[in-house]
Amino acid sequence: THVYQPYRTAYHFQPRKNWMNDPNGPLYYKGWYHFFYQYNRDAAVWGNITWGHAVSRDMVHWRTLHTALKGDKWYDMKGVWSGSATFLDNGVPVLLYTGWAINGTDQSSIRGQTQAMAVPEDPSDPLLREWDKSPHNPIALAPPGFNDSMFRDPTEAWKGYDGVWRMLVGAVKGTDQSIGTALLYKSTDFNKWNFTGEIQSVAGTGMWECPDIYPVHVKEKTGLRLSARGPHVKHVLKVSLDRNKHDYYSVGTYDEKTDLYTPDDTKLDTGLGLRYDYGKFYASKTFFDQNKNRRVLWGWANESSSVQDDIEKGWSSVQCLPRHIWLDEESSANLVQWPIEEVDKLRRNEMTEKNVEVGVGKVVPVKAAKGAQLDIVVDFALPEKSEGLEQNPNLLAEMGHLTCSDLVTKGSNAAGPHSFGPFGVHVLATGDLQERTSIFFHLIHDGKHQNWKTLFCGDQSQSSLQQDVDKTVYGSYVRVDDSDKVLSVRILVDHSIVESFAQGGRTVMTSRVYPELAVKDAAHVFLFNNGTEPVTVKSVSTWEMKSVNIKFYKP
Numbered sequence: 001t002h003v004y005q006p007y008r009t010a011y012h013f014q015p016r017k018n019w020m021n022d023p024n025g026p027l028y029y030k031g032w033y034h035f036f037y038q039y040n041r042d043a044a045v046w047g048n049i050t051w052g053h054a055v056s057r058d059m060v061h062w063r064t065l066h067t068a069l070k071g072d073k074w075y076d077m078k079g080v081w082s083g084s085a086t087f088l089d090n091g092v093p094v095l096l097y098t099g100w101a102i103n104g105t106d107q108s109s110i111r112g113q114t115q116a117m118a119v120p121e122d123p124s125d126p127l128l129r130e131w132d133k134s135p136h137n138p139i140a141l142a143p144p145g146f147n148d149s150m151f152r153d154p155t156e157a158w159k160g161y162d163g164v165w166r167m168l169v170g171a172v173k174g175t176d177q178s179i180g181t182a183l184l185y186k187s188t189d190f191n192k193w194n195f196t197g198e199i200q201s202v203a204g205t206g207m208w209e210c211p212d213i214y215p216v217h218v219k220e221k222t223g224l225r226l227s228a229r230g231p232h233v234k235h236v237l238k239v240s241l242d243r244n245k246h247d248y249y250s251v252g253t254y255d256e257k258t259d260l261y262t263p264d265d266t267k268l269d270t271g272l273g274l275r276y277d278y279g280k281f282y283a284s285k286t287f288f289d290q291n292k293n294r295r296v297l298w299g300w301a302n303e304s305s306s307v308q309d310d311i312e313k314g315w316s317s318v319q320c321l322p323r324h325i326w327l328d329e330e331s332s333a334n335l336v337q338w339p340i341e342e343v344d345k346l347r348r349n350e351m352t353e354k355n356v357e358v359g360v361g362k363v364v365p366v367k368a369a370k371g372a373q374l375d376i377v378v379d380f381a382l383p384e385k386s387e388g389l390e391q392n393p394n395l396l397a398e399m400g401h402l403t404c405s406d407l408v409t410k411g412s413n414a415a416g417p418h419s420f421g422p423f424g425v426h427v428l429a430t431g432d433l434q435e436r437t438s439i440f441f442h443l444i445h446d447g448k449h450q451n452w453k454t455l456f457c458g459d460q461s462q463s464s465l466q467q468d469v470d471k472t473v474y475g476s477y478v479r480v481d482d483s484d485k486v487l488s489v490r491i492l493v494d495h496s497i498v499e500s501f502a503q504g505g506r507t508v509m510t511s512r513v514y515p516e517l518a519v520k521d522a523a524h525v526f527l528f529n530n531g532t533e534p535v536t537v538k539s540v541s542t543w544e545m546k547s548v549n550i551k552f553y554k555p
């Protein structure tokens with residue numbers, strides 16, 4: 001094309017053109033990873049939604065196939081919306097999805113959103129190219145009293161102790177439609193599904209999109225199938241909140257007898273207090289990868305540019321790198337996420353520097369790192385534990401209000417004396433730093449246990465000279481254990497996406513940025529210290545990342 005394309009990614013999954021949103025029905029079958037996605041074949045904006053389909057041997061290199069599902073039945077004519085894949089007992093995967101029904105047909109009593117199923121036309125085809133819609137469709141309808149335009153995104157189905165299939169569908173209830181919920185449906189034959197209750201509901205959260213429920217192993221990184229039960233199992237429930245476009249999860253218990261899910265920590269914001277990602281990451285979905293016995297998370301990163309820009313560049317959205325996820329063995333309270341190991345195959349030209357001192361107010365170039373396709377791992381030395389701060393046990397309460405945005409606008413002055421930082425890394429930066437995306441830490445002394453509370457932030461405010469892009473500052477806390485030797489961050493840069501994993505993946509943050517000057521070889525990396533104490537970088541390693549192959553389908 002003749003359009004200037006500095007923002008297309010080189011090693012993230014993107015269709016050749018047009019609009020993409022939610023990941024749908026990821027699965028592994030006969031040696032191939034399948035990835036489906038909400039896709040508008042006609043434009044770079046949302047609409048006419050179908051299921052795009054791509055396959056891969058390693059979730060790194062891809063080949064797109066023709067559309068898997070499109071709206072061609074009365075119950076999905078207005079769109080084939082999000083859903084999931086389930087393996088039936090015979091080992092064949094089926095797709096559950098939401099159809100947006102057309103009004104005023106002979107089935108005119110059914111409107112709005114319905115749940116439907118598609119089965120492979122030829123299960124012996126490892127690429128699963130053709131899908132047949134079930135004659136039983138729609139297989140589930142909104143229960144009486146529920147809004148049928150707020151009834152969508154079926155989960156993978158699982159079989160309970162009683163041999164009965166279960167699935168969840170996202171919904172909302174209450175007179176003011178503000179109580180988010182996931183509806184439980186059961187089936188004995190997979191063709192006819194009955195509403196039997198709600199697995200959980202949380203007031204004030206609004207519509208729950210794309211629910212995802214799955215077991216996690218309490219001690220091991222190994223993934224579990226949906227049907228896993230036993231003392232080694234906890235559950236995670238994730239929902240995507242339509243009202244603020246963030247994915248929230250909790251760790252808890254799924255009682256298979258009552259079919260109720262209870263989060264462990266109900267204090268945490270009514271039990272939905274954790275986010276997969278503190279930046280741009282939505283409508284995510286996990287799957288059990290039986291090839292490598294792990295659970296993998298896919299999430300969608302929307303653009304932060306204007307609709308006009310999207311139309312001009314001819315595409316919108318990328319998928320974040322697939323992430324291996326598991327329960328944090330140290331805390332059992334949160335997940336850990338890490339780019340799947342296959343991503344490391346793209347690394348080349350490693351450069352490592354050790355023991356780099358970054359003085360107060362200093363910016364130090366990472367000379368080896370150039371370009372907009374990088375993998376960067378930085379280990380910062382932790383500050384010495386301070387003495388004599390116990391006199392002020394209220395310190396953290398006083399400092400607790402401090403946010404990443406305060407630090408960006410006021411620097412370390414915002415934090416006062418009992419803090420350390422901010423310090424971190426500028427990526428996609430011009431040599432003169434007029435453009436830069438900054439990933440940084442800031443530690444606050446808790447005044448009580450001689451511990452530090454650590455903010456992990458992403459500052460997009462200086463990311464581009466362009467005005468009409470979203471430059472929101474992101475951030476959250478990251479847990480640092482007494483046994484941790486360093487404060488570490490891994491940053492994956494790919495032209496217009498920056499994915500940052502703090503402390504081995506305990507806290508994650510994805511940014512979309514559109515530098516005007518800091519593109520391709522004009523993009524640099526710096527270490528910086530805006531705090532009041534010198535900082536030691538124990539090591540900084542950088543790799544250039546190869547571009548992946550995406551073979552696009554040609555009819």
Ligand code: DQQ
Nearest residue numbers: 038081082152209210283
């Ligand atoms: N996107 C789909 C819906 C889902 C929403 C439509 C979440 O099924 O609720 O494209 O981004």
